[in-house]
Amino acid sequence: MKILIVGDVSGRPGRRAFAKYTAELKRERDIDLVIVNGENSAGGKGITRESLDELIAGGADIVTTGNHVWDRKEVNAIIDDEPYLIRPANFPEGARGKGYCIYPHKYKTVGVMNLMGRVFMLPIDCPFQKADEILRELEGRCDIIIVDMHAEATSEKQAMGWYLDGRVNVVVGTHEHVQTSDERLLTKGTAFITDLGMVGARNSILGVKVDSILNKFLYMTPVKFEMAEGACIYNAVIVEIDNANNKTVGIERINIVEE
Numbered sequence: 001m002k003i004l005i006v007g008d009v010s011g012r013p014g015r016r017a018f019a020k021y022t023a024e025l026k027r028e029r030d031i032d033l034v035i036v037n038g039e040n041s042a043g044g045k046g047i048t049r050e051s052l053d054e055l056i057a058g059g060a061d062i063v064t065t066g067n068h069v070w071d072r073k074e075v076n077a078i079i080d081d082e083p084y085l086i087r088p089a090n091f092p093e094g095a096r097g098k099g100y101c102i103y104p105h106k107y108k109t110v111g112v113m114n115l116m117g118r119v120f121m122l123p124i125d126c127p128f129q130k131a132d133e134i135l136r137e138l139e140g141r142c143d144i145i146i147v148d149m150h151a152e153a154t155s156e157k158q159a160m161g162w163y164l165d166g167r168v169n170v171v172v173g174t175h176e177h178v179q180t181s182d183e184r185l186l187t188k189g190t191a192f193i194t195d196l197g198m199v200g201a202r203n204s205i206l207g208v209k210v211d212s213i214l215n216k217f218l219y220m221t222p223v224k225f226e227m228a229e230g231a232c233i234y235n236a237v238i239v240e241i242d243n244a245n246n247k248t249v250g251i252e253r254i255n256i257v258e259e
Helices: 011-029 049-057 073-077 127-138 154-164 210-219
Strands: 002-006 033-037 062-064 100-104 109-116 144-150 170-174 191-193 198-201 232-241 248-257
Touching: 002 011, 002 144, 002 170, 011 033, 011 049, 011 198, 011 232, 033 144, 049 062, 062 109, 100 127, 109 127, 127 144, 127 154, 144 154, 154 170, 191 232, 191 248
Parallel strands: 002 033, 033 062, 109 144, 144 170, 170 191
Antiparallel strands: 002 232, 100 109, 198 232, 232 248
């Protein structure tokens, strides 16, 4: 089984590139399942009915999110009802939506868990303890388990990888929009990468117009973040699972750069 896991989709340029290159990869690489982080898919912050529909039409089976999941109020109308749209599971009890889903693929059942870090981010519940709790709930219900660890600190994402090594098939980091080159199988067999990267405008700062971000750093005054346009990058990984024993056998980093 081959699973394509795609980095944070940034705005309209990212949605376009996601649809284009996901279709190509599915066709050329015989992809069985597509997971994408969509928390920045609507104008660079948040997710809406329209941006979710576009991701699904573009090939997404499961959409994860992160700290920007609540940035568009429209999400409240969909997050409880969409079975394969998930938000970080370690938001406090009572938050809308769900932190994991179980996807019934044609011959495998795949559990996908979304967690969020706390270093330099919101002081939410412990992601490590929440991971343990969800793994108990998923026991015996899934053939394959994948974790999106949405976090600022590379150390926290790596810590989650090692914490879950051998207990899940894959741990990928998201949030930073810059792809790392440390993809590997950890010692007990879990596939890991510190950050998937993004799908968005290449000549940008994290998908946003360069001038907007420079003005923020130069003058430390509020600026409007506008999405950059033009040629895009497409960052992802392809993870391969052995169908005979459900073990992870490989992880390949994908970095497509438009000219």
